[in-house]
Amino acid sequence: MLLKNLRPANDYDRFATETLEPWDMLFVARIRQLAREIPPGALADIGTATAVVPVRLAADPALADWSFIGVDLDPAMLEEGVPRIEALGLSSRIELKVGDALALPFEDGALAMAVSRATLHHLPDKALSLKEMFRVLRPGGIALVHDMRRDAPQALLDRFTRMRAEANYPPTHLEEKVTLDEARALVAEAGVDAFSTVFSPNAGLGAMGFEILLKKPVCA
Numbered sequence: 001m002l003l004k005n006l007r008p009a010n011d012y013d014r015f016a017t018e019t020l021e022p023w024d025m026l027f028v029a030r031i032r033q034l035a036r037e038i039p040p041g042a043l044a045d046i047g048t049a050t051a052v053v054p055v056r057l058a059a060d061p062a063l064a065d066w067s068f069i070g071v072d073l074d075p076a077m078l079e080e081g082v083p084r085i086e087a088l089g090l091s092s093r094i095e096l097k098v099g100d101a102l103a104l105p106f107e108d109g110a111l112a113m114a115v116s117r118a119t120l121h122h123l124p125d126k127a128l129s130l131k132e133m134f135r136v137l138r139p140g141g142i143a144l145v146h147d148m149r150r151d152a153p154q155a156l157l158d159r160f161t162r163m164r165a166e167a168n169y170p171p172t173h174l175e176e177k178v179t180l181d182e183a184r185a186l187v188a189e190a191g192v193d194a195f196s197t198v199f200s201p202n203a204g205l206g207a208m209g210f211e212i213l214l215k216k217p218v219c220a
């Protein structure tokens with residue numbers, strides 16, 4: 001199956017491992033920072049594709065007490081990631097699950113963290129996906145969503161287009177992405193705005209995107 005506007009799994013993996021590393025590291029660093037705030041538990045990466053982010057997280061000694069689940073709607077993406085997980089000896093730390101961001105395959109309160117990068121823009125009901133991430137958090141759990149902004153500074157968008165072209169990868173579909181204000185509206189539509197922070201850095205690579213952070217109260 002090839003989802004709309006997505007490349008075949010092997011081509012996505014090539015791009016993700018060769019070109020997306022600077023963004024991976026921003027996302028991974030943010031997850032590490034947030035994970036230090038709460039006791040260890042299960043962390044699911046929603047729309048994980050070939051599980052590049054869980055692999056980076058599982059290799060981090062600071063997260064040795066965490067377990068990781070990569071969730072994706074497309075089994076071909078997950079299958080593409082399996083050989084790397086096995087080669088790195090991470091099979092016992094990373095589980096891969098076929099699942100839909102709009103109906104997450106977890107019980108209420110099952111996760112310490114739910115994270116998702118560059119996936120929100122693919123989803124037909126973005127507010128529902130935020131509700132789902134919040135639902136599956138345990139009390140005190142944290143959800144983190146990073147995605148690209150349609151209203152990012154033009155110079156950064158141009159830089160991203162150049163990087164994609166150099167990697168022989170087609171231009172991004174900017175029309176699918178949301179603006180920072182639209183991200184705030186989605187959080188409100190999901191009914192989780194009381195627990196949220198939505199922001200975009202004003203400089204550096206991170207300014208190409210926004211962050212939605214949801215913190216479930218300990219006494220929800």
Ligand SMILES: C[S@@+](CC[C@H](N)C(=O)[O-])C[C@H]1O[C@@H](n2cnc3c(N)ncnc32)[C@H](O)[C@@H]1O
Binds near residue numbers: 046
């Ligand atoms: C652009 S890729 C991002 C992959 C990875 N998170 C990253 O940052 O490199 C988007 C991923 O979302 C997955 N996806 C799209 N719709 C989905 C859905 N409804 N539920 C779960 N995954 C979905 C796609 O199969 C794809 O692997």
